[in-house]
Amino acid sequence: MQPKHGTRRANLEYMVETKIRARAILIDMEEGVIGRYRNGPFKDLFDDKFIITNSPGSGNNWAEGYYTHGRKFKNNILNVVRQVAERSDNLQGFIFMLSTGGGTGSGLGTYCLRLLEDNYPSVDRFVSCVYPIGSEDVITCPYNMALSTKQLIDHASCVFPAENRALTEMIAVEAKRKGPHNEKAGFFAENTTFENMNSIIVNSLLHLTCGSRFSGALNMDMSDISTNLVPFPNMHFLSSGITPIFTPMKKAIFKIKPKLKEEMFHSIRSKSNQLIKINPVGPTSVLLSAALQTRGDVNNSDLRKFVEKLQSKGNFTTWSRKAVKVGHCAVAPQNCQVAMMSLFNTTTMSELFSHINLSFKRLYNRKAHIHHYTQTSGFESDYFQECSETLLNMIEMYKQTETASSNCIPRLSDTSPV
Ligand SMILES: Nc1nc2c(ncn2[C@@H]2O[C@H](COP(=O)(O)OP(=O)(O)O)[C@@H](O)[C@H]2O)c(=O)[nH]1
Ligand SMILES: [Mg+2]
Numbered sequence: 001m002q003p004k005h006g007t008r009r010a011n012l013e014y015m016v017e018t019k020i021r022a023r024a025i026l027i028d029m030e031e032g033v034i035g036r037y038r039n040g041p042f043k044d045l046f047d048d049k050f051i052i053t054n055s056p057g058s059g060n061n062w063a064e065g066y067y068t069h070g071r072k073f074k075n076n077i078l079n080v081v082r083q084v085a086e087r088s089d090n091l092q093g094f095i096f097m098l099s100t101g102g103g104t105g106s107g108l109g110t111y112c113l114r115l116l117e118d119n120y121p122s123v124d125r126f127v128s129c130v131y132p133i134g135s136e137d138v139i140t141c142p143y144n145m146a147l148s149t150k151q152l153i154d155h156a157s158c159v160f161p162a163e164n165r166a167l168t169e170m171i172a173v174e175a176k177r178k179g180p181h182n183e184k185a186g187f188f189a190e191n192t193t194f195e196n197m198n199s200i201i202v203n204s205l206l207h208l209t210c211g212s213r214f215s216g217a218l219n220m221d222m223s224d225i226s227t228n229l230v231p232f233p234n235m236h237f238l239s240s241g242i243t244p245i246f247t248p249m250k251k252a253i254f255k256i257k258p259k260l261k262e263e264m265f266h267s268i269r270s271k272s273n274q275l276i277k278i279n280p281v282g283p284t285s286v287l288l289s290a291a292l293q294t295r296g297d298v299n300n301s302d303l304r305k306f307v308e309k310l311q312s313k314g315n316f317t318t319w320s321r322k323a324v325k326v327g328h329c330a331v332a333p334q335n336c337q338v339a340m341m342s343l344f345n346t347t348t349m350s351e352l353f354s355h356i357n358l359s360f361k362r363l364y365n366r367k368a369h370i371h372h373y374t375q376t377s378g379f380e381s382d383y384f385q386e387c388s389e390t391l392l393n394m395i396e397m398y399k400q401t402e403t404a405s406s407n408c409i410p411r412l413s414d415t416s417p418v
Contacts (some may be wrong), residue, residue, distance in 0.1 A: 060138045092212055093157070094124070098129050099132060125155065150391070201275065211293070216330055229289040280346045290342065295332045296331070
């Protein structure tokens with residue numbers, strides 16, 4: 001049985017009626033945030049046994065989340081994860097959703113990443129994370145971003161970053177395109193609310209997981225993503241581009257014209273549809289890998305055309321051009337005939353690392369606010385420096401790849417990012 005209408009209320013009623021439960025663990029050290037899920041309209045969706053809270057938060061301090069809360073909640077978290085994992089018929093991976101700018105998501109979130117790596121070493125860890133660049137409301141945000149990014153580099157299988165400034169711009173463009181009566185199109189009074197920003201991230205996650213949720217001949221599973229898109233250890237940060245940006249709530253179009261599909265394909269590789277502010281097909285980008293996920297009314301010849309176009313437009317290395325991974329899921333999102341997502345492993349990802357390192361250095365050069373971290377039991381002061389070195393190493397690895405990509409390299413060693 002499918003919900004009759006694509007409205008939020010209808011979806012909710014459908015979930016309650018069919019007793020659908022999210023296979024999700026909610027963790028927050030601020031009780032009030034999770035309270036919305038415990039007591040709000042989604043309360044039947046989440047199992048109370050799998051909610052872990054505390055108060056009063058992590059004080060915007062990565063070390064507090066990682067060490068203090070990590071130590072305190074380790075056994076509780078492992079116990080809950082075990083129960084949820086045992087309910088799965090086919091555990092394909094863990095998906096983490098966190099912000100890198102505060103204390104809980106960044107600290108406790110990346111603590112959990114390491115905990116699961118130790119306890120489930122063969123299960124992939126995918127991370128959808130927010131970089132609050134452009135919406136920094138916390139002075140210690142640069143430290144938290146740098147410290148958690150080191151953990152993501154060292155312990156995640158794949159990272160799908162989203163920058164708040166990129167999401168904000170996408171919302172602004174969409175609002176302008178839809179005109180002043182955009183409430184009907186699913187917008188809220190304030191365009192840059194987290195609700196709107198998160199909606200973009202949620203859509204990207206729905207595309208990412210559609211191959212695991214629906215059957216199909218050309219499905220791309222989560223595990224295919226880490227194998228196909230990560231050519232060298234640690235170079236696992238991927239740029240996601242989606243279209244449509246929001247699921248349109250307007251009247252459905254029943255016949256999709258080929259031109260519209262081509263425009264959509266153009267959008268997903270353009271910089272304005274990426275969840276982070278980089279240009280994957282710009283002049284400085286070298287593509288280490290790419291994937292295309294389509295949903296709905298797209299046929300094999302469309303797909304072949306899209307891939308050929310990407311191979312001719314994108315600046316791939318000699319060894320990555322042939323290997324564009326393709327997934328097609330016949331089931332489109334609700335009220336939508338076609339949707340697409342691109343994933344790029346591009347050397348321009350170094351721009352994100354440079355931005356994090358620069359904002360980190362601005363504070364760290366003055367040693368401002370470091371005492372909050374160093375007085376947390378377990379935190380070693382050298383760790384700041386180590387973090388910055390890891391970021392610089394990543395930037396250097398991308399630069400080397402960029403330089404070497406113009407030469408033909410017949411054989412690659414296991415780890416060299418040539
Ligand atoms: N896009 C997006 N950004 C968020 C959201 N919640 C928080 N942020 C950003 O992430 C930063 C850290 O979040 P915060 O809740 O303080 O951190 P916590 O300690 O992990 O709970 C904030 O300053 C916001 O800029 C959200 O739901 N969506
Ligand atoms: Mg929070």
